[in-house]
Amino acid sequence: MTATTVPRGTPAPTPDEHGDHTPAEVRSRSLGLLASLLRPVTRRAVLTALVVVVAQLALVAGPALVALGIDRGIPALRSGDAGPLFLVAGGYAVTALVAGVFTAATVRMAATVSQAVLLDLRGRVFRHTQRLSLEFHERYTSGRIISRQTSDLDALRELLDGGVTTLAASGLAMVFTAVGLTVLDWRSGLVLLVAVVPGVVLTRWFQVRSQAQYRRSRTAVARVIVRFVETMTGIRAVQAFRREQQVAAVYDVEAEEYREANAEAIRVNGVFDTGLVLIGNVTVAAVLLVGGLRVLDGALDVGVLVAAVLYARRFFAPLAQIGMFYNSFQSATAALEKLSGLLAQEPTVADPVHPVRLREPRGDVRFDGVEFGYGDGPAVLPRLDLHVPSGQTVALVGETGAGKSTVAKLLARFYDPRAGAVRLDGVDLREIDPRDLRTAMVMVTQEAYLFSGSVAANIALGRPGAGQAEIERAARAVGVHDLLASLPDGYDTDVDTRGVRLSAGQRQLVSFARAFLADPAVLVLDEATSSLDIPGEQLVQEGLRTLLTGRTAVVIAHRLSTVMHADRVLVVDDGRIVEDGSPEALVAAGGRFATLHAQWQESLRST
Incomplete structure (x- = not known):
């Protein structure tokens, strides 16, 4: 790392984690860090993914079993044969139990993987920061280092604890739901496909807006943390020169910027959530209308219509979760870039390649x-x-x-x-x-x-x-x-x-x-x-x-x-x-x- 020349008596600028690296290089460095963190837990991560698949298959099987019960079980019951209905009901109970058990296992296993990754990363940051030379610590503010160990690691924790599994579960849920509905009734599947278009457009709008807002929010919270830490570290000087009001005024401005960033992010989330609910409800109404008319014509069974409505209702909830995941993803991406930048810093005072032992120093x-x-x-x-x-x-x-x-x-x-x-x-x-x-x-x-x-x-x-x-x-x-x-x-x-x-x-x-x-x-x-x-x-x-x-x-x-x-x-x-x-x-x-x-x-x- 090469220091920047500053006039004597002028505070030196803090080093930038990105340095002269291009965005592609920063992204590659961040992915490299992530890969090295995930490598020791690969086997557990793959097992977690398999558990997610089983849980989503069990959840998606529910509406199909409802259709089977209505269209096959109830007519058989009217004929005096309760077996098919009990069989379907038992199958539904089993799939619900499997879904519940495997969903709980997903949460636990994902937490185990994420905590192992975070423990590794937290230790790396601490050990590496200690290893860096005095030049780095004299120029890199303590508030920024604390921000790396707190807010940046928290951003990764939020992503790893539930964000990744939520993305996987939501994506699989949408795919399995669309496939299940298409198998039951391809016309209802076509209605759902048409409704996906405005949902994707709305999600993309949300991603673009939220990316800017969350980066603004991360920058603002980092400034608040740095300001607080530096003020408390230098509290004697602040009080000695009676600068409490001036420092508080600066802090208030930065805290207000953080509030405004969060408020705008909440507004964007509100528009996104409301839009998805509207699209979802319109889609359910369209499926119910088209399917209902076909039921009257005898072209569609009632059970299939009920299953189509259930599938349509379930389809857009995962899309909302995917949109929310993007928030965590953006926040975690920015945090990972900063952490990888810190870990990429090299000590200017390097350990010798071939160290010479000095067992009994004289002091000359x-x-x-x-x-x-x-x-x-x-x-x-x-x-x-x-x-x-x-x-x-x-x-x-x-x-x-x-x-x-x-x-x-x-x-x-x-x-x-x-x-x-x-x-x-x-x-x-x-x-x-x-x-x-x-x-x-x-x-x-x-x-x-x-x-x-x-x-x-x-x-x-x-x-x-x-x-x-x-x-x-x-x-x-x-x-x-x-x-x-x-x-x-x-x-x-x-x-x-x-x-x-x-x-x-x-x-x-x-x-x-x-x-x-x-x-x-x-x-x-x-x-x-x-x-x-x-x-x-x-x-x-x-x-x-x-x-x-x-x-x-x-x-x-x-x-x-x-x-x-x-x-x-x-x-x-x-x-x-x-x-x-x-x-x-x-x-x-x-x-x-x-x-x-x-x-x-x-x-x-x-x-």
Whole structure:
């Protein structure tokens, strides 16, 4: 996937699932995804289709048995022979029972198939979304991803749960009904055939109108979901700037568009349903009139007329179901296109073809002629040569946008360089086994995200399978054990999403304990203390010193309280290192770092 160049500070557009693909290519991709989903359940799907056929044959046999009972059973009963009538009645009961049992089996079997398909697809979307590179997630809004997992999967569920079987059952019902009526009385079948013409015209009109309406509805609901998710995610900014009314006004406009789309779809459905009912009733009247006149002339039996009327009444109900299926089909088609587009996205950071194991990493880091830019944009790092020996703590400072966080992302291999190589212990990161790389290198950011669950589970994220003693040892090492032990349920205390029960400093200490438990050879800290107040920062600094001891560390920070403990400071400007030395040496040299240091000292005196 190639990113689109945008000016700095401008939100990047989200990637399009369709990209540069033609409609035919998109359709082919969607069908390919559907085929791969149906392949594991082919046998069950075929069995379901056979059950549908039996159920529809049993249903269509009913009117023919009614005709037989009236024309053969009743005259025999008048002659004192009740056998034929009981036989017909028994046959009708059996066919009704078979139809009921097989219809129920159809529903159950179709649900089994659809749920198996949806389980497979839901897992694919989740696993694939996790596998995609950071570049994708930084540009693809969370609301759109949630829409793929919710409304798009729901659209497919509606189609698979009953839509496909409804289409098959309706189509078979119409064919079997027409054949049954033609066999009984071809003239009545001809009347039905004539009535099919306006029914088909009306159905086609409905398909054209509903296609546009349902696509409009899907687009509108996706916008509503995205707007809601993004507003709730950024609720602090919304409330901080008192933008509730403005955001609500935008949401109201999008919700109104969704309402209008649904209202128009309902109107189209109403016209379609009313038209089918009218055509059906006129057809029944025509069959009854033509057949009745023939009964009076003795050219048609009464039982056959009754069966013809029943068949005519049954014929148009499936047509209405087919029309409604088209709605679900359009919605599901659009959803499948979006899902297949998401699954077609490829990670920009690919796993190595022949991974190199790094079982005992030392933590020696090198940037050899590294050039990097986001997507097709200008180079953020024109050329970077840097060596960080094992066990050294290096701090990167500089203005916002200088390229510090880009260095951290390349080191954590969230991105790959355009040219040159980032090496760990002499091995290009692109060649290291991903499992060994994630073990050898851990990145801690300013967000300190805590997942819903216990405090212990959040710390154990650093090393799944760690015992309670190891978790507590990590917490003690960074100075957060006493706090966690004092919680209502100790380490078993649940934290809410984003850890709202803990302060920013406490959450950061938990993330440090997580990193300590992981025990990486290389630790990357990206603005890990930028969101803390002074007391919170002092609390974290003690844990930070413990965390950095004995390992290679690359620290990115605006606050010099973190930087002054580093072995080495790099001042970065426009992607280039302009100063390099120990904190004391750079202060004495009187350069840019010395200016930053003087400003920091002045801020401490003023507080």
